[in-house]
Amino acid sequence: MKKLVLTLLFCVLAFQLNAQTCEELMEYVKEQSTGTTYTSYTSEAISKVTFYTITVEYKTLYFAIVCFKQKYSYGCNEYIYQVGSSTKFNYSINYLNSAGKAFWKYIQPYNEVLECAPN
Secondary structure, eight states: OHHHHHHHHHHHHHHHHHOSSHHHHHHHHHHHOOOEEEEOSSOSSEEEEEEEEEEETTEEEEEEEEEEEOTTSSOEEEEEEEEOTTHHHHHHHHTTTOHHHHIIIIIGGGHHHHOOSOO
């Protein structure tokens, strides 16, 4: 557990050197990797989740960019989460039953890693 925390701390510090804001971090991640998107047509809150894998300084990092639906609009608000290596798999096998429940169980617990998403 200590090793995971130290690794995540290192990753956050490395990104702070390359990206000043959460928006810049999202753009950087999108530029570095082709994502895999899971669209949620029936969810009231989540439009889609795109997972990215990138390598920084010989370390593999995993990200989820979640697009939350806007009320009374067709658009969505994007937020980035740095997640674990199994998050994409776990989300992918559960999101069709409930994208919201899959989000809360597999992505939201990583909310404080980057502090780029609302509580």
